[in-house]
Amino acid sequence: MLDLSPLNVLPAEFQQEWLAQLHKAQPNDNGSFHLVKIRKTAPKTFEELRIIVLVVDENGFPMPGVKVAFSYSTANQYLVGSDFTWTPPQPFRADIFPTTGAGQIEHIQGSVVKQGEPGGITVYVVEPQYSSDYVTGGGALADHTGMHMIFQLRRPGVVPLNERLSNIEARLAALEGS
Numbered sequence: 001m002l003d004l005s006p007l008n009v010l011p012a013e014f015q016q017e018w019l020a021q022l023h024k025a026q027p028n029d030n031g032s033f034h035l036v037k038i039r040k041t042a043p044k045t046f047e048e049l050r051i052i053v054l055v056v057d058e059n060g061f062p063m064p065g066v067k068v069a070f071s072y073s074t075a076n077q078y079l080v081g082s083d084f085t086w087t088p089p090q091p092f093r094a095d096i097f098p099t100t101g102a103g104q105i106e107h108i109q110g111s112v113v114k115q116g117e118p119g120g121i122t123v124y125v126v127e128p129q130y131s132s133d134y135v136t137g138g139g140a141l142a143d144h145t146g147m148h149m150i151f152q153l154r155r156p157g158v159v160p161l162n163e164r165l166s167n168i169e170a171r172l173a174a175l176e177g178s
Contacts, residue, residue: 004036004037004056004060004150004152005036006034006035006036006133006152006154007022007034007035007036007037007038007133008022008024009022010022010038010135011038013040014038014137014147017113017141018113018118018119018137018138018139018141018147019113019116019117019118019119019137020118020119020135020136020137020138021118021135021136021137022035022133022134022135023089023133023134023135023136024133025086025131025132025133026086026087026131027131028085028086028129028130028131029085029156030085030129030130030155030156031129031130031153031154031155031156031158032130032131032132032133032153032154033055033124033125033127033130033131033132033133033151033152033153033154034133034151034152034154035133035135035149035150035151036056036150036151036152037149037150038135038147038148038149038150039147039148040145040146040147040148041145041146041147041148042145043143043144043145044144047146047148048140048144048145048146049108049109049112049140049144049146050106050107050108050109050140050146050147051070051106051107051109051121051123051138051139051140051146051147051148051149052104052105052106052146052147052148052149053068053099053104053105053106053107053123053148053149053150053151054099054102054103054104054148054149054150054151055068055099055103055104055125055150055151055152055153056103056150056151056152056153057152057153058152058153058154058155058158058159058160058161059160059161059162060152060160060162061103062099062101062102062103062104063099063103063153064098064099064100064101064102064103065098065099066098066099066103066125066127067096067097067098067099067125067126067127068096068097068098068099068105068123068124068125068126068151069088069094069095069096069122069123069124069125069126070094070095070096070097070107070121070122070123070138071089071091071093071094071095071121071122071123071124072093072094072095072120072121072122073091073093073120074093075093075094075095076093076094076095077091077092077093078092078093078094078096078126079092080092081128083128083129084128085128085129085130085131086130086131086132088124088126088132088134089122089124089134089136094122094126095107096126107121109121109139109140109146111139112139112140112141112142112144113137113139113140113141113142115142118136118137119137119138119139119140120138120139121137121138121139122134122135122136122137122138123135123138123147123149125151130153130155132151133151135147135149
């Protein structure tokens, strides 16, 4: 079980090396997907030249079938339907893939981020009922280093299992101490 908290800003290395930025989700009554973890992928491994996205629920368990958008200027255009409770970042152009049974999806990069320029990929979850944080400036570096991101669904009124267990343990400790 993952114990994760939403990021408010990307780590310095992503800001400096990719010129990437984190944009926070629009408030949504249904809930939002938040970026909770990001790391570099290793070059010369199966992860090189990839943006890998893992989507988890409030308890840190993988969510299969969640659509993830890898947006770039020449991607296919998509339409935002009337069922959307939020507005994804424009332009509405992206390769959109559902996560696998393990809650993960990846996008292989055909070109690399040029030194001193932001990467050309924007990454976000594109589910109509939930808004999403999004990362601009994504891509792979010249050394084939990519990105691995974890997005977590946060819904109002849903208390993550690890928080519930912590509360139970605290109450139990108080009772044992009495």
